[in-house]
Amino acid sequence: MINAARLKERIETLGRIGRLPGGGVTRVALSMEDKEAQEVVSAWMEEAGMQVRLDHAGNLIGRLGGVHPDEAPVVIGSHIDSVVNGGKYDGVIGVLGGIEVVQHMKEENIRPLLPLEVIAFCEEEGSRFQSGLFGSRAMIGATSEQDLLLTDKQGVSRRDALALFGLEPDRIQTEAVRTKDGIRAYLEMHIEQGPVLEKMGAPVGIVTGIAxxxxxxxxxxxxxxxxxxxxxxxxxxxxxxxxxxxxxxxxxxxxxxxxxxxxxxxxxxxxxxxxxxxxxxxxxxxxxxxxxxxxxxxxxxxxxxxxxxxxxxxxxxxxxxxxxxVPPVQCTPGIVEVMKEQAKAMHLVCPELVSGAGHDAQLMAAISDMGMIFVRCRDGISHNPEEFAETEDIKLGTELLFRVAKHYAMQQTVGMTEKTSAVGD
Ligand SMILES: [Zn+2]
Incomplete structure (x- = not known):
């Protein structure tokens, strides 16, 4: 079973980094708080058996090589930066849920055929340099010099902020960009940030598209x-x-x-x-x-x-x-189907819904099949210290995430069979 207590404890631990006296969280990208959060998350990634690195766009990437380490990985992503005075669940549950998926596989002695990656994307919220989804845009090759020249309220440029993290922004185009066949499937779990699931009495929903x-x-x-x-x-x-x-x-x-x-x-x-x-x-x-x-x-x-x-x-x-x-994107129908099957196997009634808010998944859809899971949150409140999601709901979402990730990570791809037989010959 997914370890709900561990998930909850990690959400609380991360929620203390950048916490304000009033209970809100301010953890903007490439700040001291972000650095501390990255260190904590890196340690958890390592505990789950992953190798960790930071790409030159500031994306924190944990990787578990599968039986076939050279194959395209199944990627689970979201973000750990926050808005100013935000909540502790937005983005966080996707990253920590991803780590839980990998750790659970390790504990169950499941060795995936494909590699698994968990990514905490840099500046999804855009609360420091006012241009969000930076890390995922960088990964699909959609950032420019303009993004690096932007400055925060103190006059620090994004270029300098990345350099302070020991990164070289000039190497984004050559080293952080991923190619179209470089990812087998991209999965993201996020709080709904709206009232639909709560109104329907459903803990988890399957996203069909992002507006x-x-x-x-x-x-x-x-x-x-x-x-x-x-x-x-x-x-x-x-x-x-x-x-x-x-x-x-x-x-x-x-x-x-x-x-x-x-x-x-x-x-x-x-x-x-x-x-x-x-x-x-x-x-x-x-x-x-x-x-x-x-x-x-x-x-x-x-x-x-x-x-x-x-x-x-x-x-x-x-x-x-x-x-x-920004054009809307549809989630990959094949992934939506797998999510529906897996939810059914869990005896979980998952409504299908669209996301009105933007997510890293929206960008990643340009280079990969993409699917998203929503977790119910209280009163549909987000970007607010009052933001809240039940541990039990997050656990159910993570279990669905685990099942879908496992489905893809255990799939024998055509290329893999050819390679295996080539070795045999
Ligand atoms: Zn978010």
Missing amino acids: GPAWIEVVVEGKAGHAGILPMEMRQDAFLGASEIALLVEQTCLSFKGSPVVGTVGHVEVKPGGSNIVPGLASFSMDIRDIDVDRRNEVIRQVKEGALRICEQRGLRVQFHERMD
């Missing part, structure tokens, strides 16, 4: 004027136009009933910004996410069309600036 966000900045231009003098019917109030568009974002998403499409206006700026001035300019962010890129883009099209109509009626001008466009 892709589109970020658009909307700028509405009107005419500023004196709040006491301008008659209501003569105004070109930019904020009122922006407000109507924000409501339209909500209505449009709701009109796609039963779909997971979500739209958020989270940042608004009004200018000139005086209580006695009719706003002349209003700009706001629009975050639209869906697992279906066509439906997501249709929502954006309808909002833009409606925004033009609203602004025409109000005598305003509107501009749209695309800030980010």
Whole structure:
């Protein structure tokens, strides 16, 4: 059986590194706290029988060579960096669950055919250099000099922060990047960070896809004027136009009933910004996410069309600036099937759900088959000191992770059979 007590103890131990007086955790990437956490996690990886190294992008990698050490490994990953004043489960349960999977195999004398790797990716959260998923992006070859030039609040660049960890960022492209056939399967376990599993009374869920966000900045231009003098019917109030568009974002998403499409206006700026001035300019962010890129883009099209109509009626001008466009990814159907079979063998009812939040798995899907497991968390709260997941739920998720990892690690691949027979010849 998966050792739940050990898992819980390790979660608590890691939760003490970077803990704040109020109970939250601040453990940003490449900080002293991160270093301490990496040392602790490395020791656990070694205890589980793995060899540990840090790649030049700051990814901590534990590896257990299988019977065929040169074959592509089964990789289990997540992250141990946190947001500022975050919780102790986000990312952590995926890394510690991965170590538990390997340690469990060792204790059960299971020798996998394929190598197994557990990875704690560098700066998933983006809470230090404001550009997240850094380690997984580096691993698929999607980082650039720009990522290294970014500086934190103290003016320290990511390049220098990596160097302080004894790493050479110039070797990322040549040594940290993994190739398309270099990973047999990528698996990640994470707290859900939402309320769906709790609402369904299910401890564990199987992720079918990860939504892709589109970020658009909307700028509405009107005419500023004196709040006491301008008659209501003569105004070109930019904020009122922006407000109507924000409501339209909500209505449009709701009109796609039963779909997971979500739209958020989270940042608004009004200018000139005086209580006695009719706003002349209003700009706001629009975050639209869906697992279906066509439906997501249709929502954006309808909002833009409606925004033009609203602004025409109000005598305003509107501009749209695309800030980010990440395509959604589907989890590999084959892995989803294996997860379903294994959950069934555990007599575990696992709902299928999509992830609205981004994860390292989203990037790793570019170079590997990918699957994700969600674990129920209390009230859907995350990125908050109140974040909580039951040990029993994490244990069940880890057992499912173990079964799926074992399934792939014990699989004889075509190449392997050929090689074996070649040796025999
Ligand atoms: Zn996370």
